[in-house]
Amino acid sequence: MTFFIEVVLSGLMAGVMYSLVALGFVLIFKASGIFNFAQGVMALFAALTLVGLMEKFGFPIWLAIIGTIAVMIALAWLIERVMLRHLVNQEPIILFMATIGLAYVLEGMGDILWGSDVKVLDLGIPQGASDWMLDSFDIYIEKLEVFAAVTAAILVAFLAVFFQKTRIGRALRAVADDHQAALSVGISLHTIWVIVWSVAGIVALVAGIMWGSKSGVQFSLSLIALKALPVLILGGFTSVPGAIIGGMIIGVGEKVAEVYVGPFVGGAIENWFAYMLALVFLLFRPQGLFGEKIIERV
Amino acid sequence: MTEAATLTSNKTLLSVNNIEVIYDHVILVLKGVSLEVPEQGIVALLGANGAGKTTTLKAISNLLRAERGDITKGSIEFEGKRIDTLTSAQLVQQGVIQVMEGRHCFEHLTVEENLLTGAYTRRDGNAAINRDLELVYSYFPRLKKRNRAQAGYTSGGEQQMVAIGRALMSRPKMILLDEPSMGLAPQLVEEIFENVARLNRDEGVTFLLAEQNTNIALRYANHGYILENGRVVLDGSAAELRENTDVKEFYLGISEGQRINFRDVKHYRRRKRWLT
Ligand SMILES: Nc1ncnc2c1ncn2[C@@H]1O[C@H](COP(=O)(O)OP(=O)(O)O)[C@@H](O)[C@H]1O
Ligand SMILES: [Mg+2]
Numbered sequence: 001m002t003f004f005i006e007v008v009l010s011g012l013m014a015g016v017m018y019s020l021v022a023l024g025f026v027l028i029f030k031a032s033g034i035f036n037f038a039q040g041v042m043a044l045f046a047a048l049t050l051v052g053l054m055e056k057f058g059f060p061i062w063l064a065i066i067g068t069i070a071v072m073i074a075l076a077w078l079i080e081r082v083m084l085r086h087l088v089n090q091e092p093i094i095l096f097m098a099t100i101g102l103a104y105v106l107e108g109m110g111d112i113l114w115g116s117d118v119k120v121l122d123l124g125i126p127q128g129a130s131d132w133m134l135d136s137f138d139i140y141i142e143k144l145e146v147f148a149a150v151t152a153a154i155l156v157a158f159l160a161v162f163f164q165k166t167r168i169g170r171a172l173r174a175v176a177d178d179h180q181a182a183l184s185v186g187i188s189l190h191t192i193w194v195i196v197w198s199v200a201g202i203v204a205l206v207a208g209i210m211w212g213s214k215s216g217v218q219f220s221l222s223l224i225a226l227k228a229l230p231v232l233i234l235g236g237f238t239s240v241p242g243a244i245i246g247g248m249i250i251g252v253g254e255k256v257a258e259v260y261v262g263p264f265v266g267g268a269i270e271n272w273f274a275y276m277l278a279l280v281f282l283l284f285r286p287q288g289l290f291g292e293k294i295i296e297r298v
Numbered sequence: 299m300t301e302a303a304t305l306t307s308n309k310t311l312l313s314v315n316n317i318e319v320i321y322d323h324v325i326l327v328l329k330g331v332s333l334e335v336p337e338q339g340i341v342a343l344l345g346a347n348g349a350g351k352t353t354t355l356k357a358i359s360n361l362l363r364a365e366r367g368d369i370t371k372g373s374i375e376f377e378g379k380r381i382d383t384l385t386s387a388q389l390v391q392q393g394v395i396q397v398m399e400g401r402h403c404f405e406h407l408t409v410e411e412n413l414l415t416g417a418y419t420r421r422d423g424n425a426a427i428n429r430d431l432e433l434v435y436s437y438f439p440r441l442k443k444r445n446r447a448q449a450g451y452t453s454g455g456e457q458q459m460v461a462i463g464r465a466l467m468s469r470p471k472m473i474l475l476d477e478p479s480m481g482l483a484p485q486l487v488e489e490i491f492e493n494v495a496r497l498n499r500d501e502g503v504t505f506l507l508a509e510q511n512t513n514i515a516l517r518y519a520n521h522g523y524i525l526e527n528g529r530v531v532l533d534g535s536a537a538e539l540r541e542n543t544d545v546k547e548f549y550l551g552i553s554e555g556q557r558i559n560f561r562d563v564k565h566y567r568r569r570k571r572w573l574t
Binding site for chain 2: 088089167171173177181183184186187
């Protein structure tokens, strides 16, 4: 039983990562209808910038984090200026292709600015097992993972308050609902896009920190974006809770399947489990678990 | 009903001068539209479906650009200043706001949140905004009762009230109201127009309203313009228009029986055009 709980917990922790990347997708998709292919690369770029600021400029951790947030906001502003502004009213597929281009640009920029070697991200997050969990429940779990989960929870709570309670948050939801009506009351879409890409950039930074602390900052980080796709199919493209819960389900599902079913089929289930699950969902529940209810008025 | 014309000053608040609007760089929709709205007036923009009413309102509020529309000729002035280069956000700040055809409420926001989005451009603090929220509720008590309901689940009439209330929250000098009667039961239409008249009288809000319901629009407006195929074909005071035989026949549905005169041929052609 303990072993099963350990498997589930470690799945949950991996799931948190998927959730964060999917969350970035959902935010941008809701506010602008853009499927942002570059979300994973944004996480990589943020982590690279963080490490770079610490290593090359000797910034202390807190200053490096603030600096990286500033860079992500500047990046959002630049993306709006150079890319989105000129593509308003274009077909979604054109915007999607633009974000593919953006992914390559960001990857290249990360390379040029910070180099392409694998970097160690050490934020002083304690390593090793959580003694408390081990002592009280006899469960082995990494401190880093607990830290990651708590951070993600705080981030999500913070975002929830931001969206529900602030004037800007309300405007973001208004744009997501009906961008024409939002324009009509004087909400500037340009401002909203900068804000939403900034938020997505900060979420990407948190994802980048977590993944980077665990496996080092390297290109494979941008590949977790591929795992976000099944998460989105599961949770629904426009649902924030869907992104979070979808990520956890896939994280847990693939770990459990790997450990308990893997031995019978020769392993490596973890690599394709998410896609299989997504396929099942596409067949039987294409709107996802939490796909937004379309309100139909009679 | 009291004729609101007595309140209208002669000062022109909005003037649209011979504007031409093209969609997608090729579709010419407005072919030289001119109109004037006096301060504190209620002006009706009438015409059949597709005549260009919405396009005219969107040209004024500059929501055109979001639909790939462009003003290619003419000018628009508000309070004597050119406004055709301002963004819709700047226009809202100047006091011009549009209530779009089909209400366009934010479906997943509550009624109250919808109203608050109308105050997005304001910088005069929460106290003033909350005062105006109460003002909106005093005009539309039904919205107060339903303030926590998701707007998507409210009735058509309530959504129209939300849309108008939301516009009011921006403290507008002028509201561009697009087809408020659309899809509403007659007594609700009456209620909405009563509120328009009250807002005009008590809050001094100027209205330019587009309507296919000529009858009710001419009862509440002081002046009307009739649009056909992107041109103003007739304009006059509401009283004049109500008595005009063409308006009676084609817009108010009052037929004067078998009239055999020189205009019949013309009428026939025009009727054909409307019906196609
Ligand atoms: N976004 C658009 N792109 C192209 N044509 C449009 C667009 N919007 C409206 N039109 C056309 O412009 C004409 C006038 O439309 P509109 O202003 O909506 O009329 P009304 O509001 O009087 O019904 C119609 O023929 C319509 O097909
Ligand atoms: Mg219309």
